Amino acid sequence: MNQAAGAAPSPWQTYRRLLGYARPYWPLLAMAGIGMVLEAAAAGAFTAMMKPVVNETFINRDRHLSLLLPLAILGLFLLRGLATLSTDYGMARAGRSIVRDLRQAMLAKYLRLPCTAFDQVPVPHLVSRLNYDTEQVAQASTEAIKIIVTDTLTTISLLAVMIWNSALVTLGVLVMAPLIATIMRVVSKRYRRLNRGVQDGVAQMAQSAEQTLAGHQEVRIYGARTTQIAHYDGLANRNLRLNVKIELTRGISSSLVQMVGAIALALILFLAGHEALAGRMNAGQFVSLMLAMMALIPSLRRMTNVQSAIQRGIAASQHIFGLLDQPEERDEGRKPLARARGELVFDHVGLRYEGQASAALSDVSFTARPGTVTAIVGRSGSGKTSLVRLIPRFYEPDNGRVTLDGVPLAEYPLADLRRQIALVGQRVMLFDDSVAANIACGDQSGASREAIGRAADAANAREFIDKLPQGLDSGIGENGGLLSGGQRQRLAIARAILKDAPILILDEATAALDNESERLVQDALERLIPDRTTLVIAHRLSTIEHADQVLVLDEGRLVEQGTHAQLLAQGGLYAHLHRMQFRESPTP
Secondary structure, eight states: OOOOSSOOOOHHHHHHHHHHTTGGGHHHHHHHHHHHHHHHHHHHHHHHHHHHIIIIIIISOOHHHHHHHHHHHHHHHHHHHHHHHHHHHHHHHHHHHHHHHHHHHHHHHHTTSOHHHHHHSOHHHHHHIIIIIHHHHHIIIIIHHHHHHHHHHHHHHHHHHHHHHOHHHHHHHHTTHHHHHHHHHHHHHHHHHHHHHHHHHHHHHHHHHHHHHHTHHHHHHTTOHHHHHHHHHHHHHHHHHHHHHHHHHHHHHHHHHHHHHHHHHHHHHHHHHHHHHTTSOOHHHHHHHHHHHHHHHHHHHHHHHHHHHHHHHHHHHHHHHHHHTSOOOOOOOOOOOSSOOOOEEEEEEEEOOTTOSSOSEEEEEEEEOTTOEEEEEESTTSSHHHHHHTTTTSSOOSEEEEEETTEEGGGSOHHHHHTTEEEEESSOOOOSSBHHHHHSOGGGTTOOHHHHHHHHHHTTOHHHHTTSTTGGGOBOOGGGTTSOHHHHHHHHHHHHHHHTOSEEEEESTTTTOOHHHHHHHHHHHHHHSTTSEEEEEOSSGGGGTTOSEEEEEETTEEEEEEOHHHHHHHTSHHHHHHHHHHTOOOOO
């Protein structure tokens, strides 16, 4: 999913938008901020206390202060420990809350995107964004801020101690600041570029692994194990190289900062010696200044290294905000719809998928009336599924219009429109939950146990449900993995029965079943179909002989229309498909 149109936001704009997600947690951040200030002040106070420790304890040998100063240092470190705890808790709680909020916003956004978005980007890629990118944001939004704020305040505190001890020596050290700033600027640009590559690589690896594992049987049968492993290895090695470059960049930048710190240290020794010889610096001042300088170097190194986390977070945030800024599926309908009669009219409808040269549907017109069954048949790729996808507005027609009870579909709110439709497909989507939760899902989640039981009975599902360890409360595994194909199909039918929608779409609901399962499913469907507008995509033509009308599609066009008997008599494409399926010879 590409970034929304327009100029790409700058890193600072992206980071500022990210920090906006921290606003609801300002009490936690305020508590953490107070902790940071105290932690930095304690670091400065400790180095400042070295002056009286040296002068009064070792030189003047003041017995009173020699007892008080150790106690003061102990109290100072106790205060610093409490401040660190306050900072860590506040930032961790706020950071994980931001990650939770972003994940919730992303998942909600995924479900509001048009279906075309899912045609362009594989689901594993989307899941990787949901999991990996948000973790990078957590590091940038809180952990990195904690380091930057704490070490910046510590640096200011330590510089104040250095200036208090000797402004001249401190001024000499500060000539190194532009060099450190240049190093950090160059390093941050490189981090940002490398981290974008790493995040894209992680998404590609997740996609490759999920596809390989989901198709592990085909991989084994067709001897594709070596190919798939080699493909994954290539992605993993690319990610390895990028991560090594990041670590190398971090190491080089850290070494450079340390070298600059060493130069500054040497400069301190030279200038401090000059000041001592001139009588402007005593031993206590020198030790205090040296400790401040030594404590300053780790802070500068951490601020340099944290650029990696910040740039990872910015790169991840750009991906996340690019997603959140994507246009959502159009939902501008204002005509409320409680329950439809169910009359569907396709009026010269055309549909072309993005990037496809030929149209999926061209000039399709027909009417499906309440209480009737409309069967849709044709060769693979003829446009059968594309046609029924227009009814819940998963896709929008490019030409013509589709109406429900005389009103164009776009005039109904999406929620109202989709409440009128039940769908049973060849590939049933079940959730890793109980049988009851899968029958009564979504709007029906509040249904009574009696209603769920009646739906299961009507779907011929009770015979296998009663054999499960906990009946309706039994878990069924990921996508119903603990059930057979026929059992999954009957749960989907029970779900549709419980919904009791006026429009029913059956997308090759019995195509992959054995004869016994097909008989049970077909019997359940016969209970579901009456008094509804039913559209059936049929693979087995024997299942639609009693349909009120049959639509025959070919290359996106409606080429024949009529009853089963009428179309057989015409001797056209339907008759040809019927002969092919039942191995009949053409009548001379």
